Amino acid sequence: MEKTFLLEIITPEKRFFTGEVESLIIPAVDGSYGVQAGHEPIVTAIEPGEARYKVDGVWYTAVVTQGFAEIMSDYAVVLVSTAERPEDIDEARARRAKERAEERLRQHVSKQQYFRSKAALARATARLHGSSHRK
Template structure:
């Protein structure tokens, strides 16, 4: 019995991934969710975190942030603002974004600016975590 389903991951700038996979684990706004072939159809909002893809018994992890996912019984489509493999993460840029966000959080800004800075900090920290895990930083 074939355990694979089709996964397509798109960003505004490129087709990040397309192919058959055994399983995915993705961060959504309420936590993480695992998807196997035959999963109940659903949609979910993507959070800031990781996208883990299992293909041929091997796992690969990527940074993901924002967007949504549509799950069908034999396919998953993810439309995301940003998805990056660990080797694609610009560590210097992520570190600079982290520092900018931390500075904005130290300033007494409006609630909206505070929320935006928190989101930017979360994205930067997740990029740095994934990069350090795979890039020997």
């Protein structure tokens, strides 16, 4: 049996997941970041994408947006703006959001609006990618 550690995935609205896991893969700013029990302590920024965690040999996916993760040797907490299961994503709605964000980016608006549009595009792209992995 693999060693486990406690994982919490938390959004402002709810605790998305709390439980013992064998492994965790998170979308960090510099690429995917893998975590197992006994990991060195670290804090890292989370980018929109897919977080994956392994429970009893089975991998589960959560589509997450920006946030932070604190990793300790026996505990990891992932604090993100949103977290969704792939089967809960409305693919048509995510596609429309992606199209709106792409259109706003083409309009050459203010820097603030540019960064908001980039974030919206990243969220929509992550949701679309995650929805394609429904079980």
